[in-house]
Amino acid sequence: xxxxxxxxxxxxxxxxxxxxxxxxxxxxxxxxxxxxxxxxxxxxxxxxxxxxxxxxxxxxxxxxxxxxxxxxxxxxxxxxxxxxxxxxxxxxxxxxxxxxxxxxxxxxxxxxxxxxxxxxxxxxxxxxxxxxxxxxxxxxxxxxxxxxxxxxxxxxxxxxxxxxxxxxxxxxxxxxxxxxxxxxxxxxxxxxxxxxxxxxxxxxxxxxxxxxxxxxxxxxxxxxxxxxxxxxxxxxxxxxxxxxxxxxxxxxxxxxxxxxxxxxxxxxxxxxxxxxxxxxxxxxxxxxxxxxxxxxxxxxxxxxxxxxxxxxxxxxxxxxxxxxxxxxxxxxxxxxxxxxxxxxxxxxxxxxxxxxxxxxxxxxxxxxxxxxxxxxxxxxxxxxxxxxxxxxxxxxxxxxxxxxxxxxxxxxxxxxxxxxxxxxxxxxxxxxxxxxxxxxxxxxxxxxxxxxxxxxxxxxxxx
Numbered sequence: 001x002x003x004x005x006x007x008x009x010x011x012x013x014x015x016x017x018x019x020x021x022x023x024x025x026x027x028x029x030x031x032x033x034x035x036x037x038x039x040x041x042x043x044x045x046x047x048x049x050x051x052x053x054x055x056x057x058x059x060x061x062x063x064x065x066x067x068x069x070x071x072x073x074x075x076x077x078x079x080x081x082x083x084x085x086x087x088x089x090x091x092x093x094x095x096x097x098x099x100x101x102x103x104x105x106x107x108x109x110x111x112x113x114x115x116x117x118x119x120x121x122x123x124x125x126x127x128x129x130x131x132x133x134x135x136x137x138x139x140x141x142x143x144x145x146x147x148x149x150x151x152x153x154x155x156x157x158x159x160x161x162x163x164x165x166x167x168x169x170x171x172x173x174x175x176x177x178x179x180x181x182x183x184x185x186x187x188x189x190x191x192x193x194x195x196x197x198x199x200x201x202x203x204x205x206x207x208x209x210x211x212x213x214x215x216x217x218x219x220x221x222x223x224x225x226x227x228x229x230x231x232x233x234x235x236x237x238x239x240x241x242x243x244x245x246x247x248x249x250x251x252x253x254x255x256x257x258x259x260x261x262x263x264x265x266x267x268x269x270x271x272x273x274x275x276x277x278x279x280x281x282x283x284x285x286x287x288x289x290x291x292x293x294x295x296x297x298x299x300x301x302x303x304x305x306x307x308x309x310x311x312x313x314x315x316x317x318x319x320x321x322x323x324x325x326x327x328x329x330x331x332x333x334x335x336x337x338x339x340x341x342x343x344x345x346x347x348x349x350x351x352x353x354x355x356x357x358x359x360x361x362x363x364x365x366x367x368x369x370x371x372x373x374x375x376x377x378x379x380x381x382x383x384x385x386x387x388x389x390x391x392x393x394x395x396x397x398x399x400x401x402x403x404x405x406x407x408x409x410x411x412x413x414x415x416x417x418x419x420x421x422x423x424x425x426x427x428x429x430x431x432x433x434x435x436x437x438x439x440x441x442x443x444x445x446x447x448x449x450x451x452x453x454x455x456x457x458x459x460x461x462x463x
Contacts (some may be wrong), residue, residue: 011039151251192352372403
């Protein structure tokens, strides 16, 4: 009972993990970057925000409110320590380096549950480096957190459920969504439907949102370029059924489903495997989320199953933690059966809304691949010609993935270009090494880590 358990992330997975642990009598510490609990899909607005839960979360309003209420009860009853607005920068020596408003602090743990979720997966399009081009997730954050639509006339492009969801949410908020361009054809989407019917209710909801988009929505589109000026985005050029089109806009949202946030898992010692279904590197864990000695993974940072799957994996990871501690733990057989259905649905989604590998490989040399460092596709191909057929070697020679996002937005696209140029499978290019800090941090905060004066733990600061 004296073991220190730390949960990173206060989204659906982290909240459910905390519930299981507190019900067993433990008092975990929850560290989260958000100002309030909820994660991305159930992100909570600031106090005093006037939009209703039904407007913010749609069909998921009841689930969102239940999660928020559960976390609020645990916090009010002091059954957990909560560190909001705190970024974990590194994992080392059985502890986390956590950046808080008060500075950098070391948070020791005996067992670690990582539930860091996912971010939008973005493929480069010529012109995407311009001001006025955002990820779909960024547009959703602005809408949920501040009630702000990023743009007066908006075009959304990419593929996957997030594309339809953000479009519907923006329309509900009164935003001007000019068009929604899906790079997946209807025929491709139908190939994923049999597996997606493992969750027929969710499919029906998605089709209802799609219907609300009406003629704004087009499938099987090729994105040609985003036209810009010194003032930002002016239009997007695209092709459909052999005909070229140009849509005027001042903002573009891009996204191809999601990518797991895995940097902390890598620093904590998790192993990885390239998953052809999801077209990305994913950490390896057993059915309960064990990924290493005293290391447990949950949520979309483990595999992309959505909010319902995140809640189940959070309970599984916490139960595995209790079992390994020799404490009573819940019967997880029902949740493990549910996971099989969620896995089928997720595989269907990936089949229906594929990562646009061929479009990325065909990018012109002048197109920017890495926005942080302004690395073009041509520069990356030149690095391959100079012997950089491995991801970290390509990073060293071209600087791709060396910016503030540390490859979150360019690693997958960069690997496609390297693989195509070198004649390799994407998995053979390997993944970028995880390096600390995993988030940008002020130099002053990092230098304070060298100060021998003892510092309070993040939970002390929060209290």
